[in-house]
Amino acid sequence: MKELIFVSSVQKELASERQAIRDFVRGDALLGKYFDVFLFEDLPAGDQAPDKLYLEEVDRCAIYLAIFGDDYGWENDEGLSPTELEFDRATHQRKPRLVFVKGSGDDRRHPKMRALIHRAQRQLTRRRFVDTAELAGQVYASLIRHLELNGTLSSRPYHAAACAGSTLDDIQPTTLRWFLRRAREERRLALSPETPVRDALTHLNLLEDGTPTRAAILLFGVDPPRFVHSAEVKCLHYHGSAVVKPIPSYQVFSGTLFEQVDQAVDFVMSKLARSVGTREAGSTAPVEYEIPRPVVAELVVNAVAHRDYSSAAGIQVYVFGDRVEVWNPGELPPSLTPESLRQQHPSLPRNPLIAESLFLAHYIEKVGTGTLDVIAGCQSAGLPAPEFLEEGDQFVARVWRDWLTADVLAALDLNERQLAAIPLLRSQGYVANVDYQRATGASRRTATRDLESLVAKGLLSLSGVGRGSRYVLIAGPTANAPQMRQMGHEED
Numbered sequence: 001m002k003e004l005i006f007v008s009s010v011q012k013e014l015a016s017e018r019q020a021i022r023d024f025v026r027g028d029a030l031l032g033k034y035f036d037v038f039l040f041e042d043l044p045a046g047d048q049a050p051d052k053l054y055l056e057e058v059d060r061c062a063i064y065l066a067i068f069g070d071d072y073g074w075e076n077d078e079g080l081s082p083t084e085l086e087f088d089r090a091t092h093q094r095k096p097r098l099v100f101v102k103g104s105g106d107d108r109r110h111p112k113m114r115a116l117i118h119r120a121q122r123q124l125t126r127r128r129f130v131d132t133a134e135l136a137g138q139v140y141a142s143l144i145r146h147l148e149l150n151g152t153l154s155s156r157p158y159h160a161a162a163c164a165g166s167t168l169d170d171i172q173p174t175t176l177r178w179f180l181r182r183a184r185e186e187r188r189l190a191l192s193p194e195t196p197v198r199d200a201l202t203h204l205n206l207l208e209d210g211t212p213t214r215a216a217i218l219l220f221g222v223d224p225p226r227f228v229h230s231a232e233v234k235c236l237h238y239h240g241s242a243v244v245k246p247i248p249s250y251q252v253f254s255g256t257l258f259e260q261v262d263q264a265v266d267f268v269m270s271k272l273a274r275s276v277g278t279r280e281a282g283s284t285a286p287v288e289y290e291i292p293r294p295v296v297a298e299l300v301v302n303a304v305a306h307r308d309y310s311s312a313a314g315i316q317v318y319v320f321g322d323r324v325e326v327w328n329p330g331e332l333p334p335s336l337t338p339e340s341l342r343q344q345h346p347s348l349p350r351n352p353l354i355a356e357s358l359f360l361a362h363y364i365e366k367v368g369t370g371t372l373d374v375i376a377g378c379q380s381a382g383l384p385a386p387e388f389l390e391e392g393d394q395f396v397a398r399v400w401r402d403w404l405t406a407d408v409l410a411a412l413d414l415n416e417r418q419l420a421a422i423p424l425l426r427s428q429g430y431v432a433n434v435d436y437q438r439a440t441g442a443s444r445r446t447a448t449r450d451l452e453s454l455v456a457k458g459l460l461s462l463s464g465v466g467r468g469s470r471y472v473l474i475a476g477p478t479a480n481a482p483q484m485r486q487m488g489h490e491e492d
Helices: 015-027 050-060 082-092 111-123 132-149 173-187 197-203 214-220 257-271 293-306 352-360 370-380 406-412 416-428 433-440 444-456
Strands: 003-008 035-038 063-068 097-102 126-129 233-237 249-253 274-276 287-289 315-319 323-329 387-391 394-400 460-463 470-473
Touching: 003 015, 003 050, 003 082, 015 035, 015 063, 015 132, 050 082, 063 082, 063 111, 063 132, 082 097, 082 111, 097 111, 097 132, 111 126, 126 132, 132 352, 173 197, 173 214, 173 352, 214 257, 214 352, 233 257, 233 293, 249 257, 257 293, 257 315, 293 315, 293 323, 293 352, 293 370, 293 394, 370 394, 416 433, 416 444, 433 444, 444 460, 444 470
Parallel strands: 003 035, 003 063, 063 097, 097 126, 233 315
Antiparallel strands: 233 249, 274 287, 315 323, 323 394, 387 394, 460 470
């Protein structure tokens, strides 16, 4: 039977945090087996007094989880808020209590909330967080610890377990100092860059009984592949649209996760077409890439955050003439599908402690928006919509370049008029019959025949009827087009 977690906080102020914890716990493959979450707002309307119902749910729960913010909330006749009453009830009932405080400073807090936080601090360990990503990492570590203490788990999840054979000497102090400095600047992390290694890793939940966890080694290790052999990103570049040998360009990056992300992104960007603008807006001429750098970075960092590090396979990044693909070992959580990634969805990282550090270093912008940011970035750049799919036990993210490569066009066997219309299709993504006539000099009947041929070849689709009809460029290769796509997963 699952243990019930009661989430206590001022509902209005911390609504997103409450929902994020519920979705995270229920969606995590491990935590979802052992826990469920109670939120008062999930209950149907009833005639029972809310304050009484709150306390009855505290009695019923196995774990009390408090999120304290700035507001104290509604007060009863005795001047006490539901949040404080719930904390007192959990204390009286000797429930395991987990307390998380939003923000690093207390100046803006209601005086009674400050007093409650200080009282909680005297009784138990409470942790601070800035965003829901950091909160999820803190909750994850606390719940895993709870399962260990009550004997439910005999070993920790792969990334959170102690890295056998490693010591604090296997941590790079310079990388850790860089991280702490960046996290302090970007996310207001309370730790100083000069915080000792042991103290910093303890705060980040990256130590187990004094030994660095695998996540610690992956993030800050001197030689991560020594302990996690598949901790690498393979980058491969092909001039055409299929995997062929010999590989024109092939590099393997195996430093810390931060280095892997930076180096893999640089590899991809170096293979993309770019245009240099004028200096009208400033002293430096702007450079624009066919795929925006934030899109590429999001694809790579998502793979690093969500991959299955227990797998012998590594992350593979392919740059083809028509697309960029990122493959990473590990399936989506059961509650997510490739299609659901196109909508607002909860963040369910496979490796929460790794995701938390990536967030603190601002490699992840905001939880649950990575794929949405990729979609928006492609749209703003005039690119076809990206694709997300699962291939066996691999997750694949695909972003299209100008997929009408010379090889593709040659395979389509287009006539001169059709080839002459390609620049127009590239620039605006569609063509009307009258536009085609104007661009090629063809008669209306010839234009119709040419356009219908392009539909049959899988290049265009017809949209609308009558005068409002137009032929829209397909957003990526289709099965009807010969030699459009032949994807193979390289195993080296």
